[in-house]
Amino acid sequence: MALKPAALRVALDHAYDLAATRAAAHVARDPVRFAHAWALKSDADAEIAGVFAAQLAFGRVDLFGPVLERLFAEMAAVGGPRAWVERCADGRVGGGDPLVYRWFGRADFLALGVALGRLYRAEGLPAAFVTMEAGISRLGSLAPYEAAGAFFPTWFARPSSGSACKRWCMYVRWMVRREAPDLGLWRHLDPADLVMPVDTHVLRIAQLTGLTDRKAANWKTAVEITSRLRAFSPGDPVRYDFALAHLGISAGCTGVASPACDACAMKPVCRVHAPAPRRRRAG
């Protein structure tokens, strides 16, 4: 479907406004809530909590959410995420109750804790993230891979590898954007330079509305969607991410006509509801 800029802008802004009115309910189902909770203690606690919350944010929120609750309860028992990663770096965090989500387990969480503890003893997350590529690379360079599982290295996939880096894009969005639901802790990065976190929800809606025709959720697709959104919001192209993602996470968009479409702001530009092309008369 051809991109219709004026109609698309109206639909995106409508979706953004609707998501703002439903922000409390959406945040309750969104991993950003963990960063919010720890921001009450300190920026460093929120930054570290955000890394864990973002890295586990795949699949169903009702499955990864309880694992994060248990992990953060362990951290709270020793003073919070910052204190916990310090202990990891000192080798003072070991076994405990099972802590497993999909193909990641306790050894992976501890190894990430070690990397973060080492990073905070050096320069900290904000200083490492002069760019997203640099930040992921620096954190990965401090990780004890030998202590973790086979899938642990996937947490450090970088844009230069071609990965969409959805979880890191989302994390940096939380840290950099100044508007709710994001925290705006990192003022050294410009929201204008952020890249859309492209997960299955965002990719599906981008395809349905002509923001991309690309099939794969990779870095090229993320950059293309971002550059098209930049035309509508040059200073903050990822402002639409929360709204579009929650059309899938909270509103139940599955990419086919359903009751979710009735209240969907994107319906006027969604290919599912485009009029069928007229047939030419024979003769």
Ligand code: SF4
């Ligand atoms: S109109 Fe329906 S299919 Fe299209 S984006 Fe909205 S909920 Fe999804």
